Amino acid sequence: MTFRWRVFGLMVVIALTATGATAWLTLRLTSQQFTEAAATDQQTAEDIVAQIASYGRGHGTWTGVSVEVKRLSDQTGKRIQLTAESGEVIVDSDNLAGHAARPTVGAPLLANPRPALVFSTDELRGDVYGQTATAIGNYRRQVLFNSCVTSNAPAGFTASADELSTGPGFPDPALEMRAKHGNEVVRSCALQALPSKEEVATTLELTRGCIDDPQRITCLRAVFAQRTDDVAPLPMLVHVGAVGDLDKTVVIWPVAGAAGGIMLLVIVGTAVLSRRVLRPVELLTKASQGLGTGDLSRRVQVSGNDEFAMLASTFNHMAQSLQEGEDRQRRLVADVAHEIRTPLANLRGYLEALKDNVLPPSPALFASLHEETMLQQRIVDDLQDLALAESGQLAYHKSHTDLGDLLQSCRVAVEVAAETAGVQVFLHTPQPVTVYADPDRLRQVVGNLLNNALRSTGAGGTVTLSSGQTGDVATIEVTDTGSGIHPEHVPRLFDRFWRADAARTRSSGHSGLGLAIAQQITHDHDGTITVSSELGVGTTFTIRMPVASSLQGVGGSIMSIRSAVDRTSPKVL
Structure with missing residues (x-):
């Protein structure tokens, strides 16, 4: 699905x-x-x-x-x-x-x-037979009176049920004054409602008949119902x-x-x-x-500012990075092919000339052949170091290293080249600073920066090596008074395979990989490398890394999980 x-x-x-x-x-x-x-x-x-x-x-x-x-x-x-x-x-x-x-x-x-006969507790202690006879007489008289008034009242007589329920024996003065003809109806109905002697006698006889009944209350209720049913x-x-x-x-x-x-x-x-x-x-x-099939130009249109827009923007950035990486790889292959083709062509030409006795063997000829071989070796070494650095397999043998001694050794290594170029190299180490680092790899980084500074500095210029400490951070600076770097090139200086001069020739003597390798080595030492430059004034590369603690290096050198490479001498890239 x-x-x-x-x-x-x-x-x-x-x-x-x-x-x-x-x-x-x-x-x-x-x-x-x-x-x-x-x-x-x-x-x-x-x-x-x-x-x-x-x-x-x-x-x-x-x-x-x-x-x-x-x-x-x-x-x-x-x-x-x-x-x-x-x-x-x-x-x-x-x-x-x-x-x-x-x-x-x-x-x-x-x-x-129809009514029901109900006795209270006090009434049960009295003459229930007399009470029953009285209740029967009152009900019969009242219901007969009410019925008579309701049936015979003239138009306009509006006595309510409450007023009618007063009945004979419960005179209501207001009832007498309800209507002009009301008095005659009330008097007539009251006379009709009066019980006869026979009715009273019958009632008394029936109620007294319950005296000997074991269920006297039930008997009295039956008598009440019997005597009221005919009028109710x-x-x-x-x-x-x-x-x-x-x-x-x-x-x-x-x-x-x-x-x-x-x-x-x-x-x-x-x-x-x-x-x-x-x-x-x-x-x-x-x-x-599309990217999976090799079309690195595929992009997604970004609209809005929601999560999908962020995802699309991230995808486009990833695709752009892949495309730029592919372009750099292609340029690298072209550059490496160019760098290797020329020395190989020279070597082949000289060897064929020696083979055909066109040129006689001489120390100068062998020196030239050796120079071409060393150039090949330098390119191969740079490629190997870059591959190891990118894959995280570059070996480090860390120890407590004094930056003053390290910078001094780097200065001595380029002293002859600096003298030949007419450039003075100064060393400024006002205080001892110790870091926990691989001294050979750190010399490789500083040597690369120092060699680049000598190339960009003309005769009469200066290059200064300095070290210092601010809190727990050690610093190394390589400052030259050379031509400087164009501002638009500064952000890409550490990009792998990138060079400001796209038309580089063999005479430049470097492959464009040194700064990328230097940055990777610095990062592997938990440090950073930055650059500031001004055209016509000069450039400063700054390395920052933690100073050494007393616990680092206990028990011998700590080796990171990286394969070993040739460490016979500090590299100058």
Whole structure:
């Protein structure tokens, strides 16, 4: 599976997971809300039934209940239907609203206005039989009175259930003043509600019949129910709600459809985003493949300033370095071929001349042949040192080395060459400075810098070798009063195979590798080498490296993991 598809798959999984979690949470919250709404509807239905039952108890009849049903329906927004236990519809809010009755939903609730006989603890200690007879008489009288007033009140009579419940024996002055014709209705109903002697006698007889009953309370409650059933309103079945009302059942498909739509949008967006994100990766892959096939000119267009832009810039820098390295290698091969071809051609010419007796053998001829051989040897040595330095296999035999002695030996080594060139070499070592280094390799570095200084300094000029110490850092400086180096060439002085003079001839006597080797040796000693130059004034090379500590070199010389090379004399490159 390609990287593109892996990233795309990962983003799709994340998107689907996020969308699924969102859908699940939405469904859960919706279900919770619907459950709460259903509980609220149930409570509303119970409140409606309680108020309807209260109407029946207060009025002693279901006459006029339609007004209460309409009020409750308008107040709650619910469809309300009252039916008798026989199934007869008493009142329906749909009909009251002027449209056909809708089918009911769910089981009906019972609105029971009939009373129940309950005794307190104190009442149980008293005459429960007399209390029962009194309760029966009061209820019958009250319910008959309330029913009568409700059924016979003239238009405009608006006595409430609370007012009607006062009944005869509990005169309410306000009731007398409710309406002009109210007094006649109240007096008439009060007279009709008075019990007859036969009713009172029957009640007393039935209650006294419970005296000998072991379950006297149960018996008294049965008597109470018997004596009140004929006057109490019948229980009603109340249906709240209807088909067509807002369904509180959780509908999954719309939620699932919405989640599916979101998933589709997320997938499409993911595809577009992955293409946009992976496009730079695709370009880098193609460019890398081009580099792998040898096309070092491949580059990637850099746009923006994000991580991909940094990666593209780094890739271009790497490709540029590879191309420059390839170019340097090609120049090196050409230079080495040129350097070797000329001495070999000279050697071949002289040897053929000696073979054909064209030239007689002479010390001068053999000296020339030896010079050409030494030039070949110098080129080969430089190449070998550079290869070892680059691969990390150059051998070091480190010891405590005094920089004053080392610089003095380097000065003596070039004394004859300096005198021939008319250049004075000065030594400045004001204080002893000791470093832990390979003295031969360090002489090789200083000798290279000193030899370069002599080449660039004309007759009458000077070259100064100096050493010093600043804190834990030792310094070596090689300063000349030569022609200086052009500023644009300074950054590339230590590049391998690079020379300021591209048209170098054999007479220059060097291969362009010395400074690269010197820099590598210095780095291997944990040091640095820098250069400062001014055209027409001169150049200064500065080497900085740690001073020696007392623990370094304990137990003998420490050799780094590098193969050995010829160390018979300090090299001057």
